[in-house]
Amino acid sequence: MFTVNRERFSASDARVRLDAYGALEHFRSPEGRLYALCLSSPADVVTLVLFLRERGGSVLLLAADTPLETALASARQAGAYALVIGTPEQCQVLPGTPAAQEEPSLYSFSSGTTGGAKLIRRSWSAVAEEIAAYNEAIPADAGETPVVLASVTHSYGLLCGVLATLERGVSPVIVTNKNPKFALSVIRDTPKHLVYGVPTLFHMLTGFSQEGLRFHKLMTSGAPMPAPLFERLSGLADTLLQQYGCSEAGCISISPRMEAATDMGLPLRHWKLELDSREEAQPSELAVTGRAGRIATGDLGYIAPSGHIHLLSRIDDVINVSGLKVFPLEVEEVLLGMPGVAEAVVYRGRHPVMGEIVKARIVASGRVSADDVRDVCLQRLPAYKVPADIEFVTAIPKNPTGKISRKRLEMEDATQ
Incomplete structure (x- = not known):
């Protein structure tokens, strides 16, 4: 089983x-x-x-x-x-x-990434509808075994990784051992694998990946994958998939073969999509309508020429620098592309005179200075998007699903 x-x-x-x-x-x-x-x-x-x-x-x-x-x-x-x-x-x-x-x-x-957690209820009949639509949309090959690294105490791991798999008559492998080398050994021993994980887990796996090991299929969810990680995994995996959802709706869409880090694919059949923008520069809020009614996700995105949903940011995460919008993900991609930067998060800071500013916390694996960061950012970003406040830390706090709460970081700064 x-x-x-x-x-x-x-x-x-x-x-x-x-x-x-x-x-x-x-x-x-x-x-x-x-x-x-x-x-x-x-x-x-x-x-x-x-x-x-x-x-x-x-x-x-x-x-x-x-x-x-x-x-x-x-x-x-x-x-x-x-x-x-x-x-x-x-x-x-x-x-x-x-x-x-x-x-x-x-x-x-809910994960509480934008504030206090709230209680979400989804009927078992709604869950069954999601699983049926999910199994129609996911490109599962015969003999393929899901390897679930995501927690089964959260919907992604439980519903998509385990219950949907069981519904297909397939036996999943659930990995709870925290040692990345153990997870890699399970993946290696399951050649035709479909690995369910989150970007932070895949980031760790690439650091321990053994020479000659190639991934069959990797499914990511929980947060948009940073572009440098997407590029690295693209060279290590036959297929990269990404699914998108929210606590209230469950899984909303699947990209069966990612075309970019922000690619969330096409909506499942039981959702009617509302997303007006077709321009990356002018994203709009994504909403869906189904049996639960209309759900506004609080996420900003656009429809690419392929018809796929692309997500750029949470509405609450957008930083307003003197009337100009900064999407944290675009700055994080620059930081994560720097040699010596292991992890990075960009979020809203507040200055008593300037108002909202761009802040960054960075975990460095090499010799990296704040001046190095600013120099690289100035080469690739407009000046208003360059972090004004850079803090080097040993770890960035995450919730149990591996997500980073920018709201939590803002609140931490406010109490200091």
């Missing part, structure tokens, strides 16, 4: 787990109840999601390393009946009357 790291779980193994869940007191009547899952084992996450979905229960996914008090607070905020933490046997039924459940659903908290 699926493999976790190198441990295989067959269909009969999964059935044993499903039967065991039904024997536990807190799972005997799951219909109409919401369970917050904060589980150590990805095998438990997958099988318990399948169990609760089949029996009319709802699920709130929480990252495995969520502290107990935070997990309890999240479960209460969502109106959960119980928090299942660590293992399926460890359950805390929450006091009080849980919120009345609508149609059985999958719940999650």
